[in-house]
Amino acid sequence: MNLFGGEQRMVATLDDTKRSAIGMKLANMKAVQQLLIDNEQLFLRESNDSEVSDRLRKMLEDDQKNMGILDTVVVQYGVQSQPEQTVTQMVETVQNLMQGSELNLYEKVFQHELLKHQQVMTGLTIHKAAQKVGADVMMAIGPLNTINFENRAHQEQLKGILEVLGVRELTGQDADQGIWARVQDAMAALSGVFGSVTTQNSDKSDMNIQDLIRMDHAKVNTLFTQLLATNDSQKIQEYFGQIYKDLLVHSIAEEKVVYPAVRPYYGEDNTQELYDEQAQLRVLLDEIKALSPSSPVFKDKIKKVMDEVGDHIRQEESTMFATIRNNFSSEQSEQMATKFKAAKSEEQVKMAK
Numbered sequence: 001m002n003l004f005g006g007e008q009r010m011v012a013t014l015d016d017t018k019r020s021a022i023g024m025k026l027a028n029m030k031a032v033q034q035l036l037i038d039n040e041q042l043f044l045r046e047s048n049d050s051e052v053s054d055r056l057r058k059m060l061e062d063d064q065k066n067m068g069i070l071d072t073v074v075v076q077y078g079v080q081s082q083p084e085q086t087v088t089q090m091v092e093t094v095q096n097l098m099q100g101s102e103l104n105l106y107e108k109v110f111q112h113e114l115l116k117h118q119q120v121m122t123g124l125t126i127h128k129a130a131q132k133v134g135a136d137v138m139m140a141i142g143p144l145n146t147i148n149f150e151n152r153a154h155q156e157q158l159k160g161i162l163e164v165l166g167v168r169e170l171t172g173q174d175a176d177q178g179i180w181a182r183v184q185d186a187m188a189a190l191s192g193v194f195g196s197v198t199t200q201n202s203d204k205s206d207m208n209i210q211d212l213i214r215m216d217h218a219k220v221n222t223l224f225t226q227l228l229a230t231n232d233s234q235k236i237q238e239y240f241g242q243i244y245k246d247l248l249v250h251s252i253a254e255e256k257v258v259y260p261a262v263r264p265y266y267g268e269d270n271t272q273e274l275y276d277e278q279a280q281l282r283v284l285l286d287e288i289k290a291l292s293p294s295s296p297v298f299k300d301k302i303k304k305v306m307d308e309v310g311d312h313i314r315q316e317e318s319t320m321f322a323t324i325r326n327n328f329s330s331e332q333s334e335q336m337a338t339k340f341k342a343a344k345s346e347e348q349v350k351m352a353k
């Protein structure tokens with residue numbers, strides 16, 4: 001974090017307040033997502049209505065898949081954070097309520113629906129905030145659209161479940177089955193609203209290593225473009241901070257996971273070249289980090305980094321990717337992607353401390 005404040009901040013920190021605040025909201029979402037999953041598992045144990053259980057089971061599957069997508073979003077976003085204390089406390093309170101016996105199933109599902117609402121609103125707010133912060137943030141959090149849409153659809157399902165449980169509690173009789181038709185109609189109306197955005201975002205949980213690396217390369221190119229397009233030194237500082245962190249994390253993860261794996265097939269010289277270029281790149285980044293963003297040489301140095309990164313990326317995406325395609329199965333490439341994502345996450349957590 002930044003200890004200096006005022007003008008000195010310009011040279012001293014890579015952190016940006018807006019970006020950190022969004023990182024915290026994403027961490028809140030992860031904490032609430034885990035609570036949603038725990039609750040649904042608990043409801044499945046308590047439910048004795050097969051229609052309700054089927055709907056809960058599908059919701060749980062979506063939520064587990066969405067937890068994976070959220071993880072990817074946080075790593076692509078590039079700013080790791082702890083959830084806010086108020087959220088951690090709220091999660092604990094709800095957990096105790098859910099595990100206790102003072103609430104019946106209707107009341108527990110009622111609380112759950114409120115949580116879903118909270119999750120939808122946090123997701124939509126992050127999406128709107130990202131539009132203000134930058135194209136790189138929009139790119140990183142793109143898959144949130146799918147999660148927001150599904151959570152919104154889950155709210156409709158939960159309303160139906162609440163009606164079924166509530167009628168049974170009050171009358172001892174089964175509710176009118178027309179409830180489910182109404183739920184389906186509400187969901188169909190929602191997919192009209194969200195449909196165009198969600199179809200663009202495929203499920204990011206089974207990407208191969210080439211997809212992940214390509215996403216990082218695209219993001220850093222977007223950041224370079226944004227930086228070069230502005231003369232606002234605050235914005236330059238903000239974009240540089242993200243470029244610095246993203247390139248550092250990306251290069252370390254490649255050196256930990258990808259380069260050692262491809263070395264036997266890609267050849268000693270080619271692989272060593274990639275290591276050397278990244279070492280040189282990190283020196284350049286540190287040189288720029290020591291400059292003030294309003295310095296006249298700042299952008300020239302950025303252009304130099306951009307050129308070197310461009311050459312490096314072209315080599316990776318052409319010959320290195322071909323080596324991966326020719327020597328690794330799709331399962332191996334997906335496993336490498338999982339390790340790459342974990343290595344990035346680990347570096348980001350270290351950096352946040």
Ligand SMILES: [Fe+2]
Nearest residue numbers: 213250254316
């Ligand atoms: Fe790369």
Ligand SMILES: [Fe+2]
Nearest residue numbers: 251254312316
């Ligand atoms: Fe690289």
